[in-house]
Amino acid sequence: MTRRELVEIGITAAIVAAAAVCALGGLDDVLTFAVTGLALAALARLVGTATEQLGGRLGSGGAGVVQSALGNLPELFVALFALNKGLQDVVQSALVGSVLANSMLVLGLAFTVGGARHGTLRFNPERARLIATLTVLAAAILAMPSLAHAFHTPAARHEQALTLICAGVLLAIFALTLPSFLRGFVGEVHAPPRWSVRLTAVVLGGAAGGAALVSDWFVNALGPAIHTLHMSEDFAGLVIVAIAGNAVENVVGLQLAARNQPDFAISVIMNSSLQVTLALTPAIVFLSLFFSTHLVLTYPVLLAFSLLLAGILGAIVVYDGESNWQEGIVLVGLYVVIAASFWWGT
Amino acid sequence: MTRRELVEIGITAAIVAAAAVCALGGLDDVLTFAVTGLALAALARLVGTATEQLGGRLGSGGAGVVQSALGNLPELFVALFALNKGLQDVVQSALVGSVLANSMLVLGLAFTVGGARHGTLRFNPERARLIATLTVLAAAILAMPSLAHAFHTPAARHEQALTLICAGVLLAIFALTLPSFLRGFVGEVHAPPRWSVRLTAVVLGGAAGGAALVSDWFVNALGPAIHTLHMSEDFAGLVIVAIAGNAVENVVGLQLAARNQPDFAISVIMNSSLQVTLALTPAIVFLSLFFSTHLVLTYPVLLAFSLLLAGILGAIVVYDGESNWQEGIVLVGLYVVIAASFWWGT
């Protein structure tokens, strides 16, 4: 373990401790909300570091499976705890918000940062197109139950059944395409592992356990913080929870774009959207069957539309294998206006 | 006439005879529905074989005109008989369903089959883009009256007038672009004709007459079969009638994809969507003026949306001139979820 990794673990532990103090000491809700959110991001980063060590051991494919499973762990915990508290709106909007934040805000910032530093960014369009095409198709699948509901079709009265069909189809697609995707990941060269299997397991276990604890505190602080800050539940999920839950992918993506690695940056950012759509959302749907609040995929129709738009516009933006900071700025602007549309609560 | 063609005619005649027994003998409705559907597909295939003989005689252009006119004959008969029985919902959803089935299900299956066998399919993007662009524009034209209706604009009270304007514009576009399209059909090399003009005319006449008869039986069995199977009228049209009516294009497209002829496969599949939008739908609108039930183009809004989505996503999928089985599987998944959204009736 390098000095840097030790520092990372130390800082993460300190933030988690601070989060514990806030949450268990009954400190101010907004402060608790902010600190637990930060702790979630730090734990997510630690999970990333530890699975990187698995990469050298399991090969790119195996590490990819573990990373898919663990990388979304904090988001998964937050969603399940929030469902347990009946905050279905937050969960719904956080899932859509992950896609919007990735496809518009983070991609836009990456284009802006990378384009301002390096001029027109040119990347391998084939891979970007494939991810973008799969994302827009998966987004369309995810949006159908909401559209059926919004347009008052007879299926609106069967939202639970349609949700399960939709989630089943998405999970089946995920299961079928996962192997080929993992094999296809190029550019992810893994250094030989420096951690022992035992150390890796301990860190992963600790980070996962910590994420579970912190998610609980985060969700507990969420309700009061929303109330104090006068924002709507939809906005909290769409913007705050979504950005906190994807903090790591977001920061890594921006760093890569700044270092003029647009291929890798776009791959990280857009894959995150695809995973939320294809794996995380249907997984939460099925897991929620064991909870009192079942997650149904009938979003407010503006959310469903924004999801579709994010998919279609994301495809149009990356399709030519080129981007610049002007496209980036307009993407960020679109994200701001969509987020603002959800600011007000009922 | 080759032995194979004789066998084809014999089998078609046998299935039509079986359909006659079911329909006139008052056998079980679902059985009658299935057998008459099969007979329609067999007759459509026979029309295709016979017009192929015309190809060697009239040249690619002339044969194309005849094929355009006759290839959609069974769908046309079914639509007119169904309108005559007041089944407007079935007709509307069958027309949209033809586009959806072609652009999502059949294209997706072709990508899956072809991609699984031959890896990434590469095809000439220019032709595919042109058909896709024309299809999405035509789909947008076709969706406008429904959107005007769904969004309660003043035009909603003039749906018949707006339908006629819309259908008139589509037919005018069809008439203007038809000649250039026919000239442009490359890859359709026609063998010299082996049938005499008389034989061709007899087979075509027989097949067309048979299609008219069988369509009547099919539509008669449709209502009771829908009822017995507890599906909605929309689902019956969108899925069952649409797939039966396009069975031939569908099978041919899949065979071509399996044989690694993605250019020809995509051309057959996507042209079928374009013809339904640009020619068949407006033709039925005008013909329906002579019936008691006039076809108006104000679909349920979810149908109109699905049509638009099919157009836009179809364009995104084929635009890069590449496809693989992952894209294929997600397209099929999207079709399944859209179809499921229409399963329930009022």
Place this chain on the structure above:
Amino acid sequence: MTRRELVEIGITAAIVAAAAVCALGGLDDVLTFAVTGLALAALARLVGTATEQLGGRLGSGGAGVVQSALGNLPELFVALFALNKGLQDVVQSALVGSVLANSMLVLGLAFTVGGARHGTLRFNPERARLIATLTVLAAAILAMPSLAHAFHTPAARHEQALTLICAGVLLAIFALTLPSFLRGFVGEVHAPPRWSVRLTAVVLGGAAGGAALVSDWFVNALGPAIHTLHMSEDFAGLVIVAIAGNAVENVVGLQLAARNQPDFAISVIMNSSLQVTLALTPAIVFLSLFFSTHLVLTYPVLLAFSLLLAGILGAIVVYDGESNWQEGIVLVGLYVVIAASFWWGT
């Protein structure tokens, strides 16, 4: 000043004089409406000629700034006078109509004319894609408040605030991207100026002043003319005002396409859409704060949808750097059907 320019000024003065006679003499409303519309187009053309003279003096960049500011002057005056008379619907639909007319009607006509004369038009796809991408993103920003309103989200009760956020974001994007855009304008070679600074200033001032006067007459005739012609306010704005206000860009774009300069033609036509979205609309929103009727960006939902569709379809059409007259005809057909959908009033 060349003889041709003198003739242009003379004709413009004559048409403005005729407009004055109609407007002040209380002649027939429809006649006044037509003549003042013609006078607006002539004045817009004169502004274009005069700023061209500035081009040689200020360089391409500076002239571009002035052209951006002055080129939309007639539209701006018409919008402000119409708002002053409370014709908010006309202003809203005229702004969307500018985008639709450019992206569908004029682009479609340019493709049809150019394609019919010169076969498949091939243009530099990079520039066209960039403008198309920025336009679809800006259109999505502009459509969000309307969608939030139409889908009854809580933000619907805060349409003024959401309008200001949306307009602020658009203006900020415009301000940030303007310099790079102006620098990037290639193909616009400016001849050395032949007019003195004083002459240029006099002509520009005269044209601008004339545009202000004529706009007032045009708006005064608008209401009675709409009534006499039995069209809806939406149709008047969407089609009549939009086409009159963009007459110059339209004619220039078509001429360029006919002369087989598709790059320049597409640049002129699509930039006009982008400017309306990114600059003119938010500018009118902020200026309207000084009027009794504030412009809110909550359009009828069918308008917002048409705007989004225009953006998405425009991107699909130009993305491949190729177009032909078939695509052109279908675009024109789509414009006709959209326009027809707004013909009827409440």
